[in-house]
Amino acid sequence: MDLDLTTDIGQVTLSNSSNCWTCKLRRKKCDGNRPTCNACAGLHIPCHQSQARPEWMDGGVRQEQMQEEIKCKVKENAHRRRGDHSVNIFPTQNPAGEPSQDSWNPVSQKSSAAHHSPPTRNGSMPAVDVSNTPPSPHSVSTITVVGSPEHGCRWGEHVAPGTKQFGKADTVHIAFYTENLFPFLFPFHHPACGKAWILELLLRSPVIRQATLCQSSYYLSLEQEAASHRSASEVLLDQTNDAFAVLSDALQIIISQGITQHLAGAVRVLTSIMQLHRFEATVMSFENCQAHLNAAVALFQQLLESESEDAVRIACARSSFDGVLNRLGPAISTFGTVSVHVTSAEQTAFRFSSALVVFEDVIASTVLQKPPKLYSYHNSLLVNRFDSTGPAIDLKTVIGCENWVMLHIGEIAALDAWKQTCKREGTLDVMQLVQRATSIKTTLEARIASINTRSASNGENVKPLNLLDAFHTQAHPGTDQIALVTEAWAQAAMAYLFVVVSGWQPASPDIQFHVQRTIDILSQLSPPSLLRTMVWPFSVAGCLVEPDREAHLRGLVRPLQPPSVFGAVHKALVMIEGVWASRGKFNADRDLTSCFRSREDFSGAS
Structure with a gap:
């Protein structure tokens, strides 16, 4: 799958148009057989084939519902393939004893129950979380066991609404990323909340998680010498394509519904783009780096402009920046019986990704022999305020x-x-x-x-x-x-x-x-x-x-x-x-x- 993430945010070019919509939904390879592809036939699930994009392929709640339906059909038909069985332990309930509902997610308000999308083989999380509100703290986890006598058991965890199922391999990759890879990539970044913001976004946001998994799996495969450089590179390319596919889906939703409706989602996408940008700058070709940086700059500008609609927004960029931060709150203030102020994950992510965008934009300007695209914002965002509260963006904490x-x-x-x-x-x-x-x-x-x-x-x-x-x-x-x-x-x-x-x-x-x-x-x-x-x-x-x-x-x-x-x-x-x-x-x-x-x-x- 070749993806082109351009300056016109959210525009995606898919080179493989022969895939059936079911395989696209499941992010699986499709052989294009008509009227039913072999992948769908082997799983005994509907094979949706049409020239027009189905209405349920909306990147939101209807797509999640269809994913859940396909997932259920795959499980129901497991005995027809290899005798798999599933056991659901501790069904999700809220304190009142009723099944918990995904009421916190504005994209999912039409749905009465939380939906969980299964991970694909390489860790891709199809559903896109662009919600603006943190999940309910009252949600209870469920554990699902899926396995067969000849293949053993695979453990996954359904957690609070907004958190998608992931397996043991994903857990290993996430732990490797937070404990080793992130400190390696960003040795100067040590916020007061430590790595909590990274872990929270990894667990709740498919956009952040997919961008992270492709990096972690590559470095981990090199560390363990589990694959030759060639095979590791091939896996890297596939997973990076998956990551940009998830980003593109999220961007399309943000554009179609307005950035003000999905402010937290836009911040997660911005953070993911910058992570992948730096990753490909280190490991891969720089062929698409400028296009991805342009997309990040445009998204950053839209975030600031969402707080100011008049002509003075550049002069008031600091006010707009603070406005975005305020809307990404409030910070968590209570942990059990202890009251403490902790910046929200999205607030920390916005400060972090904003610093990377400004920094990369400056460096790119020296290569392109052009003024930085964000040059007009520099004095407002990078200079200390007169009230001694410090600059909006502190580059030394990131670079x-x-x-x-x-x-x-x-x-x-x-x-x-x-x-x-x-x-x-x-x-x-x-x-x-x-x-x-x-x-x-x-x-x-x-x-x-x-x-x-x-x-x-x-x-x-x-x-x-x-x-x-x-x-x-x-x-x-x-x-x-x-x-x-x-x-x-x-x-x-x-x-x-x-x-x-x-x-x-x-x-x-x-x-x-x-x-x-x-x-x-x-x-x-x-x-x-x-x-x-x-x-x-x-x-x-x-x-x-x-x-x-x-x-x-x-x-x-x-x-x-x-x-x-x-x-x-x-x-x-x-x-x-x-x-x-x-x-x-x-x-x-x-x-x-x-x-x-x-x-x-x-x-x-x-």
Whole structure:
């Protein structure tokens, strides 16, 4: 299944149009036989075949009802296939003794009972949860046993409405993701609620869960060496397609019914897109990265615009951001007899995904030689408020770099785009260029000078699987690492600014000062595998470094094995070595953007 998630959110292209609608509903391969495909015939279930999309294929409650009907028929006919039997233990009840109802889900209000969709073989969860309200705390779990004498038993758990059935394999993948993979991918993210927000969304949201399972299964298969790289990659492609299929279904519902009706669902989709975007940037080709980032940016803008309909929404982006957060609450305030304030899972997800969107948008602008798409929102979202409540988005809690650096990189990218436009039009004012660049340079220099050595925080040690850390130990990066990371980004930004203003002059003492300082900082990272989070500073320094330090840069990357885990860093080194190989071939138009574009695979790296 080939999926194209474009800037026009929710538009999906399915290349396999011969599938029957039953197989599409169950997310199974279909041989296209007429009038009944072999898959449906083997299960003794109806095979729905028509050119027009059935009315029940709506991505909502009717689709869930049909999924439940198909599921029941599969179970009913189990004895006709291999003698399977099922036992339902502890039927779901509310405190009054009545069957619990899915009254919390606005999409399911027409249904009198909770519906549960079975997982597909590769973990896909067909139903899309775009609800705006958390599930009822009074719902009681049920346990279902499905098995046969010759195949043993398979255990799954039906939990509160909005939570879909998943099996033991999914439990393993979710545990691996929360305990190992997420801390590896986002080592700087440590919210007050810990991993609770991730676990809550994984259990309740098929959108988040499917985006997570395809990542977890890939890394886990590599860790266990359960499959060759080829077979693992094939499974990865299938599961990533499934993940984007679920995202596309959710986006279509959001568009058709309005983002204000599904605010929490939109946040979950945004979080999933950004997770998959970073995943494919590390492991897969970058062919679709920009399209997926464009979709995320558009969805983020729609979320802000849902809180403000007038022309001042950009100036009031902070108010709109806070408005979205408020509507995603309220926070949980009571745990048994203990009262405590905990930010809701959707609120934390919105802050997390918003930081990733802004960050990735800034980095993409340096590759595309265009202003960041969210540039007009930066001052409102990234600058501290006058009432000292802090910025709406705090990048250092997600990427380890303080906001002011990304603000200036965005300004430099916008300056570069302005310069290129003026050159094409023959209207470049060099004095104005230097004046604007000097303002950025002065502020950057003052900020760099103010970075003090910070004491390391005593973060809890995490014992990851060996594959996820080249040095077998990984502690939460402390404040000293945040200072180092921030300065590395700032020094690379200074080198970037000099190239924008002066052109390709890698031997310039000013440029080399900032390049050498960037490399020195990257060499001090602890653990060294944190380099995987700093591909852009590494790439800027690598493109401009003098030949005598080439071996040193190679040495930073060499220990980060295997490349299937540290893919972005290895791809960046390939791009950098291409720049080194072209030394002596002077090109007056060369700049960092042309270097970044020299390899298609680097276009999505950050």
